[in-house]
Amino acid sequence: MGALKGIRVLDLSRVLAGPWCGQILGDLGAEVIKVERPKIGDDTRSWGPPWMQSDDGDETREAAYYQSANRNKLSVAIDISTVEGQELIKKLILDTDVLIENYKAGSLKKYGLDYESLASLNPKLIYCSITGFGQDGPRAEEPGYDFIIQGMGGLMSVTGERDDFPGGGPQKVGVAFSDLTTGLYSTIAIQAALLNRNTTGLGQHIDMALLDVQIATLANQGMNYLTSGNVPKRYGNAHANIVPYQLFKACDREFIIACGNDSQFFQLCKSIGLPELADDVRFKRNADRIKYRNEVIDILSAHFLTKTADEWVHLIQAVKVPVGLINNLEQAFQEPQVLARKMLIDMQHTQREELRMVGSPIKLSRTPVEYRYAPPLLGEHTSDVLKHVVSQEKLAELKANGVIG
Structure with a gap:
């Protein structure tokens, strides 16, 4: 029905x-x-x-x-x-x-x-x-x-x-x-x-x-331009309006952090052993982190090279900051959450x-x-x-x- x-x-x-x-x-x-x-x-x-x-x-x-x-x-x-x-x-x-x-x-x-x-x-x-x-x-x-x-x-x-x-x-x-x-x-x-x-x-x-x-569907990028008059640029795996919100490289593979607000940034810094970063006047607020994007990303990037991606994901997940590995399609289809949500189905075909x-x-x-x-x-x-x-x-x-x- x-x-x-x-x-x-x-x-x-x-x-x-x-x-x-x-x-x-x-x-x-x-x-x-x-x-x-x-x-x-x-x-x-x-x-x-x-x-x-x-x-x-x-x-x-x-x-x-x-x-x-x-x-x-x-x-x-x-x-x-x-x-x-x-x-x-x-x-x-x-x-x-x-x-x-x-x-x-x-x-x-x-x-x-x-x-x-x-x-x-x-x-x-x-x-x-x-x-x-x-x-x-x-x-x-x-x-x-x-x-x-x-x-x-x-x-x-x-x-x-x-x-x-x-x-x-x-x-x-x-x-x-x-x-x-x-x-x-x-x-x-x-x-x-x-x-x-x-x-x-x-x-x-x-x-x-x-x-x-x-x-x-240009969404925020469209309004960014209409509001500022500045033509948006490509940021690769980074975000135009949020920092840090991008791909990082661990010692073995890459992973993603999507830090959506200042409290999440505070928890992120504490979880990865850099609590002083959240107290730095340049990085306390998202608007400041955008201004000093290169500086904060350089610090984080160097730090993340010291452990494996699985180790970082485990630590960051524990404080409920959005984080995840980068799956190919085989890995994505094997994700326990994907299977639990019944996103793979079997159908009977004529042949x-x-x-x-x-x-x-x-x-x-x-x-x-x-x-x-x-x-x-x-x-x-x-x-x-x-x-x-x-x-x-x-x-x-x-x-x-x-x-x-």
């Missing part, structure tokens, strides 16, 4: 931002029908290696990338460039609550699948468009990929090592940050529109843009008995997330979904003509 049980979503999106949104809605209980091109499907199906292996050890050519964003969906293969395919979408839309699409702005209008056309058939429809630049503006019709957006939106200017350090320069985030955050914002917008529909009885068009989201996946972080007490369907094979549910809107004879004809797969 998921929180969104009874909500039907038609997911016409590909790659990551839209599918990520659709997966979240599916995790929350919505019925999500993923509409894909026959024979080809979502672009990310071919974004391997790595590929999923079947139980007999063969590669399935189902890319891990695709599987990361398409759990809890039914796959229906429809060629929407054909008149017959467009009619199938219009039949499905009559009983659909939400449509997600990420085609270039205006490109679905030629198929009669734009918001105005479909809302005339179903005024309750919530239609979420996800593009790189939005539905208006000088770049609206251009494709927008996450990497480009991270650069244009300022994120890469504050990500990466300082220019005067070895390896300094702009860096993109290690995952598609703009895509993922746009998927999250889109999910929020869809749920807000569903709540509004409860009182008005009407759906609406949601216009989501990766660039808008990237600008919004293998157990498919290990990353779980949902959403924990609801009364309507918990349910893992109903593993990422589907292309067109795996075409007949099951469409048999409710067309006859078996028509399905066979459409399949023979390549309209469905």
